[in-house]
Amino acid sequence: MPDCYILSDARLAPFAPPDGDGYASDGVIVVDHGKIGFVGSAGDLPARFEDAPRRSVGGCLITPGLIDCHTHMVYGGSRAREFEMRQTGASYEEIMNAGGGIFSTVEATRAASDEELLASALLRLDAMIADGVTTVEIKSGYGLDQDTELRILRTARALEDHRPIRIKTTFLGAHAYPKGMSADDYLNEVCLPAMAAAAHEDLVDAVDGFCESVAFTASQIERVFVAAHDLNLPVKIHAEQLSDQGGAELAARYSALSADHLEHLGDAGIAAMAEAKTVAVLLPGAFYALKETQKPPIQKLRDAGVPLALATDCNPGSSPMTSLRLIMNMGATLFGLTPEECLNAVTTIGAQALGLDDCGRLEVGQRADLAVWKFDDPAELSYRIGDAPLEMRIFGGEIC
CATH class of the missing domain: 2.30.40.10 (Urease, subunit C, domain 1)
Incomplete structure (x- = not known):
């Protein structure tokens, strides 16, 4: 043209x-x-x-063009077997505590070559492109060691060389911590040094953390946020997915771009997000796949004026999904969003959740x-x- x-x-x-x-x-x-x-x-x-x-x-x-503002789409292996386990009654926490969950993906991702990581990510990305997506956020977090975390981010960056797509990368070293290592030791010895290395290599656009009873406490995630601030990197958070740990309030104190999941978000978190203009990223794919029953407080978020985004949360364990349009349908049918809210959630507000003002x-x-x-x-x-x-x-x- x-x-x-x-x-x-x-x-x-x-x-x-x-x-x-x-x-x-x-x-x-x-x-x-x-x-x-x-x-x-x-x-x-x-x-x-x-x-x-x-x-x-x-x-x-x-x-x-549609914007998928929360994915984990660079990883190795499959967790279809866990899907079978969930059908027999195993919970997300039980699978993780038994050594499954994220740890099986960490093992497979560490074992995968750079070429294998790229090839599998391109398959997922092609499905997103066919759905009208033009911008995708991709998180690390399946390495839990510096080498693999950086390889994930390099692979994410490389996708732009292979497809007409815009990629925004997020460092999620604080996703979990390896067996045999305390959370604090992991932050000190692996996560924070890896974040600094990623920033030095210009591999990261934002920093995320999983604040949850099965992951990191709010005070531990705050250490990550302080380090991110020192590197001039914006933050976001996985918060209140399984319980209210005060993650959204913490994120708001650090002017987070977004707080994501939020099924167990309380009034204090809503008020803090509204004041900080932090976007609520809703992830109905994970809600559906994990058979959750407590929905995010949609009407309270609306009433407080918190912007609502939607994303696939594309990941091998809790949301093995690449269709943002299906997420729009789920946002409507499961969470009660209007079609207009759903469209804004994957365009205008999706851009806001990534700190972008030139698209959406x-x-x-x-x-x-x-x-x-x-x-x-x-x-x-x-x-x-x-x-x-x-x-x-x-x-x-x-x-x-």
């Missing part, structure tokens, strides 16, 4: 024109040198773009990361299950 072209005959969402609630069929987007040069009604197209080549999308819906909105100056869908009603994105309605995916202005 030329450097400047027009996508015409489109429905645009999420988009709020000054005098209406969207365009049924006459919306246009100008893609100008990789960015959005104009978005709105065809009748309002600036004269300077009149002669640009046009490509009709035939009434299709155009949205920002149909606005002039934004990156031209776009998804064109074979329907004109935005509710279809949350309504449909299992089909492939993507007509076209545009990344940085390039149709791919």
Whole structure:
């Protein structure tokens, strides 16, 4: 395609024109040198773009490219056997305490070559791309030693060399700690030095930690946050998934980009997140796979004005999922989000959860990361299950 072209005959969402609630069929987007040069009604197209080549999308819906703001998609091995265990009644904690869970993935990831890690991650990434995703966050955390944590992050960075995708990396060394080693010793001897090494190698965009009864205490995660602050890295947290450990409040004190999971989030955590403008990243895939029954406090989060994002939590143990559109459906059916909330959750708010302000909105100056869908009603994105309605995916202005 030329450097400047027009996508015409489109429905645009999420988009709020000054005098209406969207365009049924006459919306246009100008893609100008990789960015959005104009978005709105065809009748309002600036004269300077009149002669640009046009490509009709035939009434299709155009949205920002979808953003998956929480994944663990670089790992080795499979945990299908654990799925069998869960079907016979074993809990997440029981599997971990028996030496399964994350530790089996750590072993498989350490044993995998760089080429194997890349190849398996590309398979998952290709499924996401086919779902209209243009930005993916990827966490480390399946190494629990410095070498493997860095290899995971290098593999994540390398994905951009193989696919038209934007990758944001997160250091999650504080995911668990190895057997035979205390949590504090692990932080001192492995996690914090590995974080510094990752930052020195420019492999990390943010730092995360798992604050939970089966992982790290709030005071231990605070040590991670202090170290991240010293490295000028923003933080986020896995919090209140299985119990309320005060993780969300801690994250808010450090102006965290997001607090994720949140099924057991209490009122104090909600208030702290609202004040800090920390995004709540909801992960219904893990809720579903683990057969949880306590839902995040959605209405309280709404009432407090906490932004709501959705993500796949793509990982081998608790959310072996690559479809962000299925997550949108789950966000609606399991958590009660509206279709409009679901779309915002994987575009505008998904970008906010990653600290990005140049994508996720149909606005002039934004990156031209776009998804064109074979329907004109935005509710279809949350309504449909299992089909492939993507007509076209545009990344940085390039149709791919």
